[in-house]
Structure formats: structure tokens, C-alpha cells
Amino acid sequence: MRSVKRFTSIREAKDYLASRIAAEAEREGQPLSEIERKMLYFSETDWTLPDMPEISAEFDRDYDQGEYERKIGGLVRKITAHGHGGNEEEQEKWDAAILKLAEGDHYLSVLADPSLRPRGSSVRPPHDILKLWLTGFAIVFCVFGAMAAGNRLFGSRFRAVVEWLLGDRNHFGFLVLIGVAIWLLWSIRDDLKIIVRGLLKRP
Numbered sequence: 001m002r003s004v005k006r007f008t009s010i011r012e013a014k015d016y017l018a019s020r021i022a023a024e025a026e027r028e029g030q031p032l033s034e035i036e037r038k039m040l041y042f043s044e045t046d047w048t049l050p051d052m053p054e055i056s057a058e059f060d061r062d063y064d065q066g067e068y069e070r071k072i073g074g075l076v077r078k079i080t081a082h083g084h085g086g087n088e089e090e091q092e093k094w095d096a097a098i099l100k101l102a103e104g105d106h107y108l109s110v111l112a113d114p115s116l117r118p119r120g121s122s123v124r125p126p127h128d129i130l131k132l133w134l135t136g137f138a139i140v141f142c143v144f145g146a147m148a149a150g151n152r153l154f155g156s157r158f159r160a161v162v163e164w165l166l167g168d169r170n171h172f173g174f175l176v177l178i179g180v181a182i183w184l185l186w187s188i189r190d191d192l193k194i195i196v197r198g199l200l201k202r203p
Contacts, residue, residue, distance in 0.1 A: 006096060010047045013100040014040065016093060017112055024075045035059055036068065040111065046104035072111045 007013040018040040025032045038055045041048050049055065059065075080094070101109045 007100040010100065010104060010106070013097040014106070014108060016097045017101075017108055020079060020090075020094065021072060021075050021112075024079050028075065028078070030071070035063065036071075039068070040072070040108050042107035043105055046106060069111060076112050 007016070018037060021040065022032050022037055035055060035058055038049055038052070039059050042052060042056065059068075098109065098112055101112075
């Protein structure tokens with residue numbers, strides 16, 4: 001009975017998937033540049049290439065992320081559409097590599113086809129988490145800006161409303177604020193897991 005390939009490290013799984021994608025690009029006559037190939041190793045919190053910050057900066061400057069993702073997605077579809085050329089062993093290795101990457105936060109998991117990613121895994125493309133948190137800070141600034149504008153326009157009447165909402169005797173207003181806070185935390189729970197995992201991960 002033939003044993004199924006198992007990848008023992010994230011790097012080994014990424015090397016395999018990247019080599020398959022690069023080989024398909026060569027066959028299609030659209031070889032990957034060095035930056036395009038190295039971006040297949042991108043991760044914000046897990047193992048990646050040591051020079052990834054420089055690679056990512058050059059990618060952001062010289063490449064269009066949407067176009068890149070469409071290109072890689074097209075190559076992956078061609079690899080998987082015909083059952084890996086009828087090679088069952090390669091198909092098993094591909095699936096095993098995808099499963100290995102699902103253990104962490106890897107851009108290649110998204111590029112290699114989200115439908116292959118096990119349910120419940122949390123993977124985002126480059127800088128998506130940063131954009132999320134910038135959006136969160138923007139919301140906070142908008143709230144404070146609205147409060148400042150309300151205070152300037154309505155003065156004591158606005159302050160009276162705020163004091164009523166936040167007053168010790170107004171349990172309704174307090175419950176509304178708690179509910180909003182819980183909803184916000186629940187909405188970004190997956191991103192919080194990724195960030196906490198990245199902070200706790202030892203080099």
C-alpha cells in the first residue's frame with residue numbers, strides 16, 4: 001500500500017506548491033519573476049523568507065496585487081482542473097501541502113484556492129489585517145470627531161445627552177455600549193486570533 005506524502009514543515013509545503021505553480025507558469029509561457037515567486041512565501045505571522053519585508057515593499061511598489069492574484073489563481077486552476085495531469089500522487093501531495101499551510105496564516109493558502117482550505121482556517125492576503133485595523137482606528141476617530149462636532153454645535157444640550165447615556169443610573173445606555181463593544185470584538189475575532197498567535201509565536 002502506497003503511503004500518502006506528509007509535509008513535516010511549512011517551508012517544505014511552500015517549496016512544493018511554489019515549484020508546481022512556477023513550473024505551470026513556465027509551461028504557459030508566462031514565467032514568474034523572482035518577486036512574484038517569493039511572494040508565494042508571504043505570511044504576516046508565520047514562517048516566511050528572511051528578506052520578505054524588502055520583497056513585500058518592492059511588490060507593493062511595482063506590482064498590482066489584484067492582477068497578481070488573478071494570475072496565480074489561473075495557474076492553480078490549470079494545475080487542478082485536470083487532476084494534476086492524471087498523477088494521483090501529485091494530487092495527494094498538493095492536498096497535503098494545502099492542509100499543512102492551513103495550520104497558520106499564509107498568503108499561499110488563499111492563492112492556491114480557498115475551496116481547498118479546511119473550514120475554520122483563517123488566512124488573509126498581504127496587509128489585509130493592517131487595512132482592517134486602520135479602518136477600526138478611522139471609525140474611532142470618526143466617533144470622537146462626531147462628539148467634538150456635537151459639543152461645538154449644540155454645547156450644553158449635547159453634553160446633557162452624553163451624560164444621560166453614560167450616567168450611572170442609565171442602565172439602557174450602558175447596555176447598548178457593552179453590546180456594541182461585544183459585537184465589534186465578535187466581528188474581528190478571527191483577526192484577533194491571528195494577531196495573538198503571531199505575538200505568542202516564538203522565533
